[in-house]
Amino acid sequence: MLNRTIQLFPLWALLLSTIAYLTPEHFTPFKSAIIPLLTVIMLSMGLTLTWSDFNKVMQAPKAILLGVLLQYLVMPLVALVIVFMLQLDDSLSLGIILVGCVAGGTASNVMCFLAKGDVALSITMTAISTLLGVLITPFLISLYAQQLIDIPTQAMIINLLKIVLAPVVLGLLINTFLQNQVAKVHRILPLVSMFAIVSIIAIIVALNKSHITAIGPIILIAVIMHNGIGLLSGYWVAKWCGFGEEICRTIAFEVGLQNSGLAVALAMKFFSPAAAIAGTLFSIWHNISGSMLASYWSKRRIKEDNQPTSTEYARLPD
DSSP states (O other): OHHHHHHTHHHHHHHHHHHHHHOGGGTGGGGGGHHHHHHHHHHHHHHTOOHHHHTHHHHOHHHHHHHHHHHHHHHHHHHHHHHHHHTOOHHHHHHHHHHHHSOBOTHHHHHHHHTTOOHHHHHHHHHHHHHHHHHHHHHHHHHHHTTTSOOOHHHHHHHHIIIIIHHHHHHHHHHHHSHHHHHTTGGGHHHHHHHHHHHHHHHHHHHTHHHHHHHTTHHHHHHHHHHHHHHHHHHHHHHHTTOOHHHHHHHHHHHHSBOHHHHHHHHHHHSOGGGGHHHHHHHHHHHHHHHHHHHHHHTSOOOOOOOOOHHHHHTSOO
16 A cells, blocks of 8 residues: 555645645745755665665765766756757756756666666766765856856755755764664655655745746656656667666666756745746656656566676676
8 A cells, every 4th residue: 555655646635735735825834844855755765875885885886876877967967958949947947957867866766666677776876976966066056157146155065964964964873873764664664755755846836827838848847858868868878888788777767857846946045936847847857757667667578688787787797
């Protein structure tokens, strides 16, 4: 029952978003709850991590390096190309760039599990990209969006330390010292994260009702393109580099599914509600596309193709 509830995440997101769109007055008062809700998501992620997860960096450095490089090279550049190609206005452009510059989202871990990927590797890549993002994300936003608006890079780094790094590290420490107690609540952590994400989406929809009505389908087209290119590039670049099917699926989700909740929080904290629209739509769409792709892959057996696993690949000579 619990797993089924979590798997229906896109449905809950669409349902609550519709309610928020029709009755925004019930959600707009909770604007100040967006960042605390994101902190809850980051804490939940930290509670699922152990120090042994980070040992994967030593076991599979090439797979992790590829995933992180694609995350922070491909996604921001693709966002910039889409912005210029569709001629989006400054607020919408900033929103797409914000989504492109954040780390991979925790949804990638769930989709990876459903698609028979390497879950431990997925969790490690998400953790590494999230921690690196504290410094990389503000730099990339400044690099790609400086021409649109003044970027408060220093303030953004400080806030990322507070809402990303601190709760993840706190969760990791709690899981280290209270592992038996935390194990009892592990099953409900994805549900807690889902509730927090759906709540953030609904609040942003309510705050942006007038903007969403006026914008039309153009921003949804941008989001679908961004997500699709991320999934495709993650999979095929990994395949081109010689990784096995399990690792290719893992990297595809890691690159294509962004931490759009963080993009939304940054938009609300430093810019405008309009800049949060892209992250809101991405939160909904990437779970729909990720679920469909995971369902497709889950029905396709991974062939024994003698390609190296992440651990074996790490031992190959350069």
